Amino acid sequence: MTLLLMVGLFVSGQEKESEKEHKRKSGEAVYDSISDRVLLRREFAGGVILHSRGWGFQFRKGKNLSYFKSLQWEINVVSLKSPKQIRTLNPYFNNAKSYVYGKLNHVYILRAGIGIKRLLNRKPYWGGIELRFIYFGGFSLAIAKPVYLYVLNFTPENEEYTINIEKYNPKIHGLDNIYGRAPFTHGIGNTSLHPGLYVKLGLNFEFGNYNSSIKAVEAGATLDYYPIPVSIMALNPEQSFFLTFYIGFSFGKRYD
Numbered sequence: 001m002t003l004l005l006m007v008g009l010f011v012s013g014q015e016k017e018s019e020k021e022h023k024r025k026s027g028e029a030v031y032d033s034i035s036d037r038v039l040l041r042r043e044f045a046g047g048v049i050l051h052s053r054g055w056g057f058q059f060r061k062g063k064n065l066s067y068f069k070s071l072q073w074e075i076n077v078v079s080l081k082s083p084k085q086i087r088t089l090n091p092y093f094n095n096a097k098s099y100v101y102g103k104l105n106h107v108y109i110l111r112a113g114i115g116i117k118r119l120l121n122r123k124p125y126w127g128g129i130e131l132r133f134i135y136f137g138g139f140s141l142a143i144a145k146p147v148y149l150y151v152l153n154f155t156p157e158n159e160e161y162t163i164n165i166e167k168y169n170p171k172i173h174g175l176d177n178i179y180g181r182a183p184f185t186h187g188i189g190n191t192s193l194h195p196g197l198y199v200k201l202g203l204n205f206e207f208g209n210y211n212s213s214i215k216a217v218e219a220g221a222t223l224d225y226y227p228i229p230v231s232i233m234a235l236n237p238e239q240s241f242f243l244t245f246y247i248g249f250s251f252g253k254r255y256d
Contacts, residue, residue, distance in 0.1 A: 039067050045214045045252025051222070051244040054079035056109075058248060062117065070117040074136060080107040080242065082232040090179055097150065097180025102234045104168060105144040106184070109224060111198050113138020123206075132204040140224045142194035144231070148186035150179035170234035196226035202246075214252040221245050 046059040056078030062070045085103060090096040115136030123130040147168045154161045154177075165182045166173070167190070202220020222244050229238030 039064060040211060040254035041256050043070070043214060043252060043254040045216070045250040047216075047248055047250030049076060049078055049246050049248045051078060051246035053083065053242070053244050054081050058250065060250070060252075064254075068119040072115050072117055072134075072136070074111070074113055074115065074138075076111050078109050078111075080109055080142070080230075080232070080244075082236070084233055084236070088175075090175070093179065099149060099178065099181040100147075101175065101178070102170065103147050104170075104231050104234050105146055105192075107145075107230060107232055108143045110141045110143065111138060111224075113198065113200070115200070117204060128207065130206040132206065134200070134202045134204050134218065134220065136198075136200040138198060140196045140198035140226070142196065142224070142226050142230045143191060144194065145184075145191045146187040148182040149173065150182050152177045152179050168234075194226040194228045194230050196224060196240075198222055198224045212254050214250065214254065216248075216250050218248040218250065219246070 041064050042062065043064065044059070044061045046057070049056050049058050056076055058074060058076035060072050060074040062072040064070045082103070085100045087098050088101050089098050113136045115134060115138075117132045117134045119130065119132050121129075121131040148165055149168050150163050151166045151173060152161050153164055163179050165186055167187060200220060200222045202218050204216055204218045206214060206216040208215045224242045224244075226240050226242075229240045230242075231238045
């Protein structure tokens with residue numbers, strides 16, 4: 001009787017395995033619950049980052065070293081604004097374009113780094129939230145493009161004015177002669193690059209009912225350092241350190 005039971009279980013297991021293999025080959029979805037505890041060796045995810053001084057996009061690719069530890073590579077691009085930025089308009093012209101008074105450079109950050117994700121809390125067998133601690137470090141590049149504006153140039157003799165595109169100069173450009181922002185493409189050739197380093201710490205909250213599908217929210221802090229200081233606003237000191245707090249939303253998958 002025991003022998004028959006063991007044979008039956010073996011045959012049943014082989015049938016289930018062959019059924020999964022058939023589904024996999026035919027392209028049908030294979031059941032993948034959290035309770036399976038299957039370690040899929042690779043993963044990738046991408047999403048949006050909102051941080052205390054701007055926003056951007058991120059992409060990560062990882063290799064699971066164990067169920068509790070994953071080696072990750074990441075690339076992200078974010079904007080970097082000054083907390084003192086205020087958008088304004090020239091009140092004397094109805095069709096004037098809005099601009100940020102006192103802004104010297106549009107700044108964007110490109111980061112490329114490597115890090116670790118460590119599992120702190122597993123999902124229950126029915127799904128739920130899985131908590132991971134993340135820490136990253138790597139290369140950071142600040143890209144500073146000068147601000148160009150439409151500037152009013154008056155001719156007192158004829159009591160007329162012309163509108164020219166000029167690089168913003170806080171010494172000669174004020175609220176009375178700035179017409180508005182110029183197209184972003186002006187000044188690209190004068191862009192300066194500031195290479196540096198960054199470190200990142202955070203908590204990753206992954207939710208969902210499938211190991212193969214990544215849906216996560218992440219919150220943490222990033223510190224960027226640039227040996228050549230970066231300037232965003234006029235009459236403000238240049239900075240080498242930028243500390244930002246972020247929340248990210250990412251989606252992806254795990255696979256073998």
